[in-house]
Amino acid sequence: MLRLYRKGAEQRAAQLGFRLYDFWLADPEMSSARLRDILLARGIRGLILPPQESFGTKIEFDFSEFTAVTIGYTLEAPKLHRVGNNVFASVQMAYRKLQDRSYRRIALVVDEEVDCRVSRAFSAGYGSMSSNQQGVDTIPAFVCEGFDDKRFGKWYERWLPEVIMGTGPTLEEGVRPWLKRRGETPAIAELNLSEEGVTDSGVDQQLELIGKTAVSLVFSQISHFEYGIPETPLLTLVDGIWRDGERVP
Template sequence: MNRRVTIRDIAQDVGYHFTTVSMALRKHPDIPERTRLKIEASAARLGYRPDPVLGALMSYRTELRKASYLGTLAWVTNYPSRTGWRAVQPFEEFFEGARQEADRRGYRIEEFWLGEPGMTPRRMAQILKSRGIQGLLLAPQPAVGTELAFEWDAFAAVTFGYTLAKPALHGVSNHHFRSMLLLVEQLFALGYRRCGYVEERRVDARVSYSWLGAYQVAHDAAGRAREIPPLQFNAWSEVEFAQWFDRYRPDVIVTKYPPVKDWLESRGLRLPDDVGLASPSLADRETEWAGMHENAVAIGRAAVSVLGDLLRHQDLGVPATPQRVMIEGVWTRGRTVRALQGAGGDAAAPEGSTTR
């Protein structure tokens, strides 16, 4: 008798994690369409058939989890002000995604600010333990290289991005390197030939220099000389930008900094007719710019998923081998790049991305 084809068999065939395969087969909205179609094709080819008994059991367990309250998770922030982290739009979407997944799993999330008057790491740990809170979601830190002294052995913790240097905890982030690769591939497919990159050094550092590295790799992989050197600021300067632009004349600029659009328009340039703009990091609600949506809500949900597993297994303290979950970005053309030349539409999306 032939063995039943499982989700893990499909995962091995397509090279994705089995949880990605499971979500794709359930048509979960976090999975890009091209990824879903690839997984569905593999499932059909291998002869996969869902197990109705197992499916019913999983649905039953999910409903039980929804009905029971498991406890509180701490959303721990470290900005100079209590609400300073909310000024960065993706961070709010991280929180919203975390809240959604926490609610689904039977948790609720409560904010804790390390900057409260009189607060110390020891005092914070005492408060959390007295409340029976073991799970920590560490919001992104205000600066790269942050170190936090804390009673980690009593807690399970998950962080976002790369700004927390010590301790090295399990983390969740956008796949920044791949997002930039896909972004540059899309711009080349749209017919752009002189792509420039403009960013603040501290912002590149926040993503562990993944954007700068991927931008350079994408040019090399396409066999295109990097004729236009990246413009990296210690502090933004419209004068310095104008000098760089006049010297190299890019036909499209990759940047996360919104005022670049105003600088270009103040020079009489029309977007996207004269020059295009694309961002490697768009919040889910941003639709005007072209670029890569981070899927920030999905990142927040993934963080709670990781934390929930740690709590279930009582895997507390600083991990011996930190793991990182990276969420795929999604391409959107927006209104700041031109349509595909000669076709009047989007370029074909690279594998693993979708268009909006």
């Protein structure tokens, strides 16, 4: 995922006459003060912060002489301008696409941490659709903290979904092996087709476009001499698009 964010950011930076450089604040030899001095010495005033590993991340850094944009939802503090996929709308779109294919028993499986990383937009988007569709069986989302075979088995046998929407390790390392071991064959819709070689149908979150948009936001701030932590942080959402793969639900 980071590779695609960076690819898009690098392309847009080149279009605007800039270059992209990598700095790692997590480097034990790189303090915030030292990084600030290095950036200013090199004339670097625009910063893009990619998604952090953990939700609720807080960064101590003096942004007063920089413009900055963060990608995704994991950075809690400081409150910077932000760009990310419109996960809520992406899940709704996927749900509608599956309905158009005559599926009625549509389910969501998502890891608790993954859902939290996007402010629970996966489960919220799913809930907004599953609870308000006439003629569609309402199946509660399976939200888990680490995949549990027995708990998933009880849920699956209770609801018998025709198609499962999901993403990440819970889908690849939990759901798929479980279904294969038991010979179950519901369709799968991937909610983040971010890696090359994925053959499922599902949502392309347009990570390259998100990277491009982040650079455009930084460029706009620099052009307007807007430095420091913004009084009113803006959230820019990029809609996902549906992509049919080799395995079409």
